[in-house]
Amino acid sequence: MSSPQTVRDSAKKLVNLLEKYPKDRIPHLVSFKDVQISRFRRVAGLPNLDDAGNSVKEKKPSLDEIKSIINRTSGPLGLNKEMLAKIQNKVLNEKFTEESINEQVRALSTITTNKFRNYYNVGDKLHKPAGNPSYYQRLIDTIEGKKTETMFTAMRTVLFGK
Incomplete structure (x- = not known):
């Protein structure tokens, strides 16, 4: 079992590597890099930053708040109880371990170093x-x-x- 501190340290390594990840060539509405950085900043206990580098407070509800809303209401947005039960069962609760984050660090580092592009070089x-x-x-x-x-x-x- 991984301790919370080791998970935070691994997530910090992942955030540092993600910040070195190149910017998307084609601008999209949502960037892989930005989404993953904000996701793992939360895990690492780091504040989210805006483009200028200032700390930003999240405005989105957390997963626990969404679950709480679903549990407290009988039918939000016209959904019946069976549909709410299906949604509640499908909502994932992210639990990271040191091993899972280290796997992601290794995968991202092989992508950024073009390991397989260089290994399987085509002429x-x-x-x-x-x-x-x-x-x-x-x-x-x-x-x-x-x-x-x-x-x-x-x-x-x-x-x-x-």
Whole structure:
């Protein structure tokens, strides 16, 4: 059984590693990095920070508060008792152990160091296929917003494959 202090220390290591994780190339409504940092800051006992680095108090209800609301009310939002029982049974209670957090630390560190990308290195034969050598570079340029295809170039690509 892991002590709460060792779980907090492991969560602090995970938060430090998550802060080094690169920012998403494509902006999303919710970022993996931000969600995981706020999740494990709670476990580590660290305050949540905003973009400027100031401490922010959470406005979202905790899991216990949600369970309490479900238990106290007979039918919020028009839900019947059977549906409430199903929801209550499905709500997870996160219990972290030192081992589970250390597994996540190892997984995240292998992702950030590109261990498997370097281990299973593919050559130019796959990155630049003979039939369409600029295909992957064109996809990356489109994702990064460097080049955009016009309707004519898109049709040319579909018809002729180049």
